Amino acid sequence: MGKEFFCRDPVLVAVDLLGKLLVSETTGARVSGMVVETEAYLGVNDRASHGYGWKRRKGSWPLFEDCGLTYVYPVHGKPLLNVTTAPPKEPTAVLIRALEPVEGVEIMAKLRRIEIRGERDLRKLCSGPARLAQALGIGLEHNGLDLSKGPIYFEEYRKPERVLTSRRVGVEYAGAFKDLPLRFLMDSPFVSRKP
DNA sequence: TGTGCGATGTCCT
DNA sequence: GGACATCGCACAT
Numbered sequence: 556m557g558k559e560f561f562c563r564d565p566v567l568v569a570v571d572l573l574g575k576l577l578v579s580e581t582t583g584a585r586v587s588g589m590v591v592e593t594e595a596y597l598g599v600n601d602r603a604s605h606g607y608g609w610k611r612r613k614g615s616w617p618l619f620e621d622c623g624l625t626y627v628y629p630v631h632g633k634p635l636l637n638v639t640t641a642p643p644k645e646p647t648a649v650l651i652r653a654l655e656p657v658e659g660v661e662i663m664a665k666l667r668r669i670e671i672r673g674e675r676d677l678r679k680l681c682s683g684p685a686r687l688a689q690a691l692g693i694g695l696e697h698n699g700l701d702l703s704k705g706p707i708y709f710e711e712y713r714k715p716e717r718v719l720t721s722r723r724v725g726v727e728y729a730g731a732f733k734d735l736p737l738r739f740l741m742d743s744p745f746v747s748r749k750p
Numbered sequence: 751t752g753t754g755c756g757a758t759g760t761c762c763t
Numbered sequence: 764g765g766a767c768a769t770c771g772c773a774c775a776t
Contacts, residue, residue, distance in 0.1 A: 612772075612773075613771085613773090614772095628771095629772085631768090631769060631770070632770035633769090
């Protein structure tokens with residue numbers, strides 16, 4: 556996906572990312588998964604957003620720089636992957652919350668330091684924002700990368716049959732914005748938790 | 751320099 | 764469904 560894809564309303568980007576293939580070549584090999592869960596963060600008025608009130612924090616510069624960049628930041632010591640959206644220089648973003656593994660399952664398991672015994676164990680690879688970042692070899696050092704270049708990028712893959720929505724996860728503090736339906740999911744067993 | 755906590759994950763029952 | 768390990772950062776002191 557080129558830059559123009561990301562330079563749109565974060566809600567549109569969050570919905571349209573469902574079914575896309577997230578590819579990472581950060582470890583040299585190609586590893587990928589289909590996006591099945593996203594969340595939109597709306598910027599200066601959204602108390603859950605890292606750009607709330609135009610406030611900045613360490614490493615949040617991509618939010619204020621341009622659309623179509625990675626924004627990787629740590630929560631509970633673990634990196635989470637966002638993509639920055641429009642308008643450029645306004646702090647809006649989409650959090651990637653879960654993937655269905657597609658390519659490089661062996662590599663993912665190694666990076667996650669877990670063993671895959673059966674089909675069910677595949678869900679442990681990328682079903683959660685910190686899990687997928689780890690499985691794709693994405694860390695804080697990949698903050699601010701241009702998604703239209705690499706080594707992290709999106710490709711066309713599938714069209715979701717239907718899109719489910721729910722409130723966002725873990726933003727109870729966000730006041731009026733905490734209950735908005737800004738989480739988007741495919742009907743997939745690989746979501747981080749049921750809506 | 752200290753303290754509290756989170757856009758989490760894992761293990762246990 | 765619940766406890767807790769965890770660690771970088773924001774904010775207070």
